[in-house]
Amino acid sequence: MAALHIDHATIAYDTEPVLTGVTGRVHAGEVVALIGPNGAGKSTLIKAVLGLVPVVGGTVTVLGRAPAAARRDVAYVPQADSLDPQFPVSVAQVVLMGRYREVGWLRRPGRDDRRIAADALDQVGLADRARATFGTLSGGQRQRVLLARAIAQRPRLLLLDEPFNGVDLVSQDALLGALGELKRQGTAVLLSTHDLALAQHVSDHACLLNRRMFGFGPTGATLTPDLLRATYGNQALELHGDQIVVAHH
């Protein structure tokens, strides 16, 4: 059984369909990249998998359940710059938040939870920053902390919204390393990006989106010039060896 199974799904905000005809699967231990220009509906698809946006046609099945019913086994990594940098929390507290659902209402996180959180922070290479205030970290480090929080949740399906946006190279390497580790442990990963080179490097499968699905399959076979040109429309596309460049007008 696939961790995520999407079948001819149409997703709508209010009454406006944002994304139509999406079909694809993400299996355990597999990384799938959602690729498309800004406004293509990548974030919307991730929200639909979380059950936060209604699926008005077709089906989205998460771990054999309806999206909203599977949230405990799904972790979500938001974009770090969507969060208030002034908020008074420590890095350790943020990572520990990943344990909250497991701990449950009215109970405090125990020693095991703290150990799991500390390990997760170690996995993204930030164990030494545990006591720092979240907002004092760089953008890339914040993104790593949020990934650590997701790791601490021990999810079966991990969703990341543009995890490499505005991230420095050191943090990018740390993120890629942690994702590789998760993949080996059998976590299914779905991430959105508009960095084609990075997508080729990190993902097993790619899903091309721009208001509808333009292609889904093994990354190498899907990120072809024809399909990319179709997805990105009239935006010029050039290939340099194995590098793909989308040139905006």
Added chain:
Amino acid sequence: MRWLDVAFDRALLESVLVGSVCGLIGVQVVLRRQAFFTMAMTHATFPGVVIAAVLGVNLYLGGAVAGVLAALAVTVLSRRRGHDASMATAVALAAGFSLGVALLSTQNGFTRNLTAYLTGSILTVGEQDLVVAAAVTAGVALVLAAVHKELLYTAFDHHGARAAGYRTGAMDLLVLLLIEAVVVTSVPAVGTILTLALVVAPAGAARLWTDRVAGMTAFAVAVAVSSAVGGLYLSRAFDVAAGGAISLVAAACFALSTIVAPRQGLIARAAHRRRRRTPPATEPGRAAPGEPVPATGS
């Protein structure tokens, strides 16, 4: 003169209770940017109090019912397309308060009652007020302690908390209702403006001194209680309205903190700038680069 002392002692006890509960809830108000909602609540509960007075039922009950309605109205209205929370809050404030004024204007003693409502009369609190204040303080403290980690998560990362399966709408409503409980208890005793001052100023000051929620809470309660007690003594010494004096002491604590607080204060920042002689790194924006900033709320 013994009765005067007793009245003053009651006022003292009330100010300690109200100070504690305002300091506690103030942390949530400041972290969730609900200062305007708190202000609106102080005004929107007004018609409930007036109706309760006319019907001869418990004033706290009337205020509480009106407050729940206003909180629901804000929640529902702010979800409308093109409306954001700030507009919904302003509409609820204007609607509630004008309803209260219109109702009150049909009664005799219009002006005196209204003034008491706005500026409070902490020197006339009775035993019932003290009991209610004690009960609400205990209740709010208990609820905050019970769900503090969920409140922290939802305040820090609303989308992430929703994704993790928390019903953030319910959590938001819980916070609004806690704020409402504090407002409804405090306003009849100490007035609308003083309630706002005691909720926002101590927690705002505390935010400048610490980067952790636990420390902030302790600090906010300490500042709120000291402001309330200190203001009360000042009002007796200089024969001015107690509500005004307490508000000014709390505001002074906040103003002082913006100047002398370590790292965040004006002095610390000026010293830092002089040492570095380089402009501080610009804060990263909230919106993703390349994404258009929406013109209106969702």
Added chain:
Amino acid sequence: MHATLVEPFSVPFMARALTELLLLAVLAGVVSTHVLTRRLGFVADAMTHTVFPGIVLGFLSAGVDGVLPGALAAAAVTAILLTLLTRSRRVTDDTALAVLLAAMFAVGVVLVSRRASYTADLTSFLFGRLLTVTAGQIAQTAVVAGLVLTTLAVLHKELLLRAFDPRAAAAMGYRIWLLDLVLNLAVALVVVAAAQSVGTILVIALLVVPAATGRLVSDRIAPITLAGVAVAALSGYLGLAISYRASVSHGLRLAGGATVVLTMVAVYLLTLLAAGLARALRSRRTSDAVA
């Protein structure tokens, strides 16, 4: 109908009250649109409280004649303070704003509380006296309206840009703080102008509800503004008529300003309901089309 809707305004003080309200309606319709796009609801509310100490000080030092200069001075001071507050991002805006609001209002309360006629004074400051508006006050309001409307019209596109995309506006070389100061001063002037008729506290309704109603029926600035003016004018007229009729025919005293605001809120709620119904109909049509 005639007796309720036309007759009351043949009485001179009612006609004056209506004139004042119609002037304020035009002003409020325009300014509230800016309050909407810049999300200044709380700033407007703060302003209605912060002019209070100015009014008190003016009254204490020069009697009734001192009220307007006092209010203007306090309004200018708060407009500047608010602009400064929203510039530095140390504390979140709303916290600082709330403290400023409470502190300045408290100054007014402390000053007033030392006078013997404490409560009556305070009430008239806060709630105004719509039915005792003089020709002089109407002239004052007309001057303020002319000044504010001209300024906002001249700076219309810059203010729109700043509201929509402050970063782009800054990048294009506009001084954001200056635009903010102008708008804050405009809001402050409306507060001062309306304070004597509808009272400082109810001004918040004039600064928010008209454009909020307009926003329910349109996605564009101009129609929102026009709808706002219409809503404010209609509510001013109806509210006055209702308050008059209630007191003359039914012996029920209804505060004029509050009745006007309640009427405005009722118009808002009716529009909300109508917009909701229209949306429901539209979405049914869309889902029929999809299916």
